[in-house]
Amino acid sequence: MTTPAFDMEAAATAVETVVSGVTEADFERRTPSEITVRDMLAHVLSFTEGFRQGATKEAIGRSQPPGPAPLAPDWRERIPAQLKALVAAWREPEAWVGETEVGGVLAPAPQMAIFALDELVIHGWDLARATGQPYSPAQEDLAVLLGFLRDTPREGIPGLFGPVIDIPAEAPLLDRVVGLTGRDPAWAAT
Known part of the structure; x- marks a missing residue:
C-alpha cells in the first residue's frame, strides 16, 4: 500500500486562517498574482474541489481547465469545508497511486499532490499579502x-509561473519558493 508522501493539513489550515481574515472590503484589492482578492477566493473554491476530485480520481476524463467564475455567496463556509475535504482525500493511500486528472491535465497522482500543495501555499501567500x-x-x-520548483525555467512557465526572481540562497525558504513562482517576496499591497 502506498503511504502519502506528505500531508496537506498545515497548508490548508494556513489558507483557512488567512481566508477567515478576509473581509468584503478586501475584495477589490490586487494580489501578487495580479487578480483581485475576490477572484482569488473564487480560484481557491475551484482548485480545492478540483484537487479533491484529483485525489479520489472521480474526474478522470471529465475535468475541465479552470476558468473565471464568480465568487459563491457561501464562500466563507465552503472554503473551510473544501479545505478539510481536500486534506482528507489526499490522506487516503489510493490517492497517491497511478494517474489522476485535474483541470483537464492527466499526470501521476504524486505530482498532482505537489501541484495541490503549491496552490495552497502560494495562493495562501497571495491572499495574505493582498x-x-x-x-x-x-x-x-x-x-x-523548493524541490518541485527548483528547476523552473528562468523565463517561467506561461500560465503557471512568471519569470523566476533571483533570491539569495540564505533568504528565508518562503522567499525562495515565492521567487521561483515569479513573485517578489517584498511585494506589498498598495
Missing part, C-alpha cells in the same frame, strides 16, 4: 515545493 495578514507555511511544505 490583505496585510501574517503568513507562515510549514517549513516541511516549503521544502517539498
